[in-house]
Amino acid sequence: MRLSLCIILLFVAESLIAQRYKSEEGSITFFSDASIEDITATNTKAISIFDVSSGEVAFLVTINDFDFDKSLMKEHFNEKYMESDKYPKATFKGRIMDYDSKVKGDQEVTAKGELTIHGQTKSINVTGVISFNDNRITMDSSFMVELEDFNVKIPKLLWQNIAERVEVTIKFIY
Amino acid sequence: MRNYLLVILCIVFFNAIAQDDLISALELQEEPGITYSIQTFKGTRVINGQSVETKGKGELEFIFSHRFGRINSGSYNFWGLDDAFVRLGLEYGITDRLGVGIGRSSTDKTFDGFIRYKVLRQSTGSVNMPFTITAISSGFVKTSPRAKDNPQFSMIDRLAYSLELVMARKINSNFSLQITPLMVHRNAVNQFDENNDDLALGLGGRHKITRSLSITGEYFYRLNPHANSSRSDAMGLGLDIETGGHVFQLIFTNSLGLFTRSVVSETLGDFFDGDIHFGFNISRNFQLIHKK
Numbered sequence: 001m002r003l004s005l006c007i008i009l010l011f012v013a014e015s016l017i018a019q020r021y022k023s024e025e026g027s028i029t030f031f032s033d034a035s036i037e038d039i040t041a042t043n044t045k046a047i048s049i050f051d052v053s054s055g056e057v058a059f060l061v062t063i064n065d066f067d068f069d070k071s072l073m074k075e076h077f078n079e080k081y082m083e084s085d086k087y088p089k090a091t092f093k094g095r096i097m098d099y100d101s102k103v104k105g106d107q108e109v110t111a112k113g114e115l116t117i118h119g120q121t122k123s124i125n126v127t128g129v130i131s132f133n134d135n136r137i138t139m140d141s142s143f144m145v146e147l148e149d150f151n152v153k154i155p156k157l158l159w160q161n162i163a164e165r166v167e168v169t170i171k172f173i174y
Numbered sequence: 175m176r177n178y179l180l181v182i183l184c185i186v187f188f189n190a191i192a193q194d195d196l197i198s199a200l201e202l203q204e205e206p207g208i209t210y211s212i213q214t215f216k217g218t219r220v221i222n223g224q225s226v227e228t229k230g231k232g233e234l235e236f237i238f239s240h241r242f243g244r245i246n247s248g249s250y251n252f253w254g255l256d257d258a259f260v261r262l263g264l265e266y267g268i269t270d271r272l273g274v275g276i277g278r279s280s281t282d283k284t285f286d287g288f289i290r291y292k293v294l295r296q297s298t299g300s301v302n303m304p305f306t307i308t309a310i311s312s313g314f315v316k317t318s319p320r321a322k323d324n325p326q327f328s329m330i331d332r333l334a335y336s337l338e339l340v341m342a343r344k345i346n347s348n349f350s351l352q353i354t355p356l357m358v359h360r361n362a363v364n365q366f367d368e369n370n371d372d373l374a375l376g377l378g379g380r381h382k383i384t385r386s387l388s389i390t391g392e393y394f395y396r397l398n399p400h401a402n403s404s405r406s407d408a409m410g411l412g413l414d415i416e417t418g419g420h421v422f423q424l425i426f427t428n429s430l431g432l433f434t435r436s437v438v439s440e441t442l443g444d445f446f447d448g449d450i451h452f453g454f455n456i457s458r459n460f461q462l463i464h465k466k
Contacts (some may be wrong), residue, residue, distance in 0.1 A: 045207075047200055048200070049196050049200055049203075049205060050197055051196070051314070056196055057196070058196030058200050060200070060201065060204065062198040062204075062207060064252050065207065069464050070230075070233075070461040071229075071231065071232075071233060071267075071461070072233065072419060072459055075230075075419070079212060079347075079385075080386070083347070084209075086347070088209070091197055091200075093195065152198050153385075155384075165394050
């Protein structure tokens with residue numbers, strides 16, 4: 001009992017020393033606006049770590065955890081587009097620039113880093129809003145992803161169903 | 175003392191994590207999930223027989239199956255295209271694992287109904303399950319000949335049933351196999367050359383050649399054919415084409431069967447003698463109940 005208490009304390013202490021925060025809630029949504037139908041999918045099992053002292057941030061999401069309106073869409077998404085059996089995760093690893101952790105309220109920031117989807121990695125710059133409040137940090141961002149950049153090919157027979165650019169929206173609470 | 179040692183070890187360990195990059199740190203924090211295999215087969219049919227697939231919750235599938243006459247029937251019969259055997263069917267997913275279906279075929283003007291349940295789901299992650307198993311129970315009613323034309327042919331005689339246990343494995347992302355022990359029971363048969371109970375082993379496979387195209391094959395091996403049986407084992411080859419909510423299956427088979435009874439127990443053609451029917455199944459998927 002005392003031992004487990006010690007270990008828990010250590011966990012807490014450790015995260016304080018490094019000023020690393022693990023996300024309590026995370027969601028990543030993508031939206032494809034195409035001529036036949038709009039497609040939205042949300043993943044609420046996304047996780048993240050943010051290091052307040054250095055600005056380093058990382059996100060990790062399991063492709064198979066995206067929820068769709070239609071079960072067949074989820075199957076096609078995993079099977080045909082993302083090939084989630086080969087590439088089960090998508091990640092972002094980077095650094096958030098120019099923020100002040102002592103200022104409360106919203107701050108416009110830029111994150112620079114590497115986005116990995118479908119086994120392909122690309123450097124991106126995205127803008128977003130970070131907000132420091134009494135005991136939580138929130139991060140919001142929205143950016144466009146070109147499917148071609150990540151070698152996600154649209155089957156010819158499905159061309160009108162999926163947009164070539166999808167909008168990705170992320171929200172994390174630490 | 176030992177506790178202190180442990181604490182020191184812990185500090186060393188956590189520092190080691192802290193020095194790793196953030197992605198590895200995240201991977202360590204991930205909760206182990208469970209990933210179920212999807213799309214072991216493209217459709218709810220491999221060729222003539224049922225596949226291991228079930229519809230998702232709230233999905234309604236309309237499936238239109240068509241077999242032409244025999245290709246070796248010659249030019250007068252336009253290589254079989256003059257004849258048509260049709261089944262219209264609907265299948266609905268009550269849950270992701272439980273489904274029901276109905277259909278009506280031109281063969282003996284038969285109505286069929288079935289219920290299917292996915293007993294086990296192939297998965298990786300926190301649960302490692304090597305197979306998917308779906309149990310299917312069906313009933314069939316012949317409505318030909320009409321009762322007023324043939325009063326001796328009672329309702330009981332018109333009925334047949336089947337039980338299937340479809341066991342499948344998606345061996346890799348391109349290749350899936352299923353094996354189906356099954357039984358067909360017909361209440362009324364011609365005792366001279368037919369069994370009331372037919373046991374058979376179905377074998378089905380599919381190989382994906384592109385993301386939207388697959389080649390399929392199927393064989394039903396009858397375990398206890400009647401000594402005088404003039405029937406054949408049903409077999410077929412097919413090509414699956416998937417386009418969003420549609421699956422098109424182009425088929426070459428020796429069977430005119432469009433439901434389990436007629437496929438397993440009433441297949442007439444000899445595939446290797448050229449008694450081959452061209453045909454297709456077309457399915458269209460409708461999401462009736464939306465998740466959000």
